[in-house]
Amino acid sequence: MRKTEKKTGNSPDAGTMHLVEVxxxxxxxxxxxxxxxxxxxxxxxKIILVLLYDLQGRLYLQKRAASKTVYPxxxxxxxxxxxxxGEAAMDAAVRELREELGVEPxxxxxxxxxxxxxxxxxxxxxxxxxxRISAVPSxxxxxxxxxxxxxxxxxxxxxxxxxxxxxxxVHWAYTNGFLFRRSA
Numbered sequence: 001m002r003k004t005e006k007k008t009g010n011s012p013d014a015g016t017m018h019l020v021e022v023x024x025x026x027x028x029x030x031x032x033x034x035x036x037x038x039x040x041x042x043x044x045x046k047i048i049l050v051l052l053y054d055l056q057g058r059l060y061l062q063k064r065a066a067s068k069t070v071y072p073x074x075x076x077x078x079x080x081x082x083x084x085x086g087e088a089a090m091d092a093a094v095r096e097l098r099e100e101l102g103v104e105p106x107x108x109x110x111x112x113x114x115x116x117x118x119x120x121x122x123x124x125x126x127x128x129x130x131x132r133i134s135a136v137p138s139x140x141x142x143x144x145x146x147x148x149x150x151x152x153x154x155x156x157x158x159x160x161x162x163x164x165x166x167x168x169x170v171h172w173a174y175t176n177g178f179l180f181r182r183s184a
Contacts, residue, residue, distance in 0.1 A: 019085045020045045027116070027124045032085040044116040044124065045082065048093045049169055051111075051129040051179065052078035052103065052137070058149035059179055060137055061170070062100065065145050073145065075158075076167045078130075078137075079103075089126040097130070101147070102138035105130040111178060127178060152180035 018036075021029040022043045038045050052060040060078040064071055081096040083089050090108065097103045107130065114125040139147050150158070159166065159174055173179050 018082065020082045021085050023116070023124065025116075029085075035082050039121070042122050044122045046089060046092075047082055047120075047123040047125050048080065048089050048096060049077050049125060049127045049173065050079040050093045050097055050108070051127070051173070052097070052101070052105075053130070053132045054149045055132050055134055056149070056151075057132060057180075058151050059155065060101070060147055060149050062139060062143075062147045063145040064167070065141065065143055067142070071167045074167045075165055075170060077169050077173060080169060083126075090128070093126070093128045100140055100143045102140065103130075103133070103135045105135075106133060107131060127173065155179065 017034055019032050020035045020038055022031050022033055022038055022045060023029055024044065027044075027046070033043070035045070054060070061075045062078060064074055064076050066072050079093070079096040079100045081092060081100070083092040084095075087095075090110070093108055094105060097105055097108075108128050109131065111127045111129055114120055114127075116122050116124045137147055139145075155174065159171070163171065
C-alpha cells in the first residue's frame with residue numbers, strides 16, 4: 001500500500017516547501033525535512049488517506065494529476081497526503097479534503113492506523129472516513145485530473161479487470177475490506 005508522493009507546497013500555492021516530520025519506529029517526531037528528501041532516503045513519516053461517500057453510499061475516487069511524481073494518472077482514494085510538520089493526522093485529513101476536493105467535511109472518523117513499513121513506503125498511515133455527505137467535490141486541477149463516485153459492484157469490476165489503473169492504496173483498502181462494508 002505504498003502511498004507517497006512529492007508535493008510542491010504545504011498548500012495549493014506551489015511556492016512553499018512541503019515539510020514533514022521524520023519519525024522513529026514508534027511514530028515519535030525526530031526532525032523536520034522536506035518530503036522529497038524523506039522519500040529519497042526512505043525515512044519514516046506520516047500520511048493520511050480519506051474515504052468520502054455520497055448519499056447513495058458510492059465511494060469518491062480521484063484520478064491523480066499527470067504532473068504527480070508518484071502514480072500519475074492512476075485512480076486513488078478520495079483524498080490523500082502527507083501529515084505536515086506539527087500537524088495532527090485529523091487536521092491533515094481535513095486540509096487534504098479542502099485542498100484536493102474543495103470539500104468541508106461535516107464529520108470525520110478514524111478507521112485505522114497502519115505502522116510504517118516497506119509496504120507503506122515507510123509511512124505511518126491513518127485511514128479516515130467522512131461517511132456520507134451531500135457536498136459535491138470540486139477537484140483542484142493541480143492535484144486531481146478528475147473524480148467520480150463508484151459503487152461497490154463497479155469497484156469490484158475495476159479491481160478485477162483494470163487493477164493496474166489503481167494506486168496501491170486503493171488495492172490495500174479494498175483487500176482489507178475498508179471501502180464497502182458487506183452484510184453477510
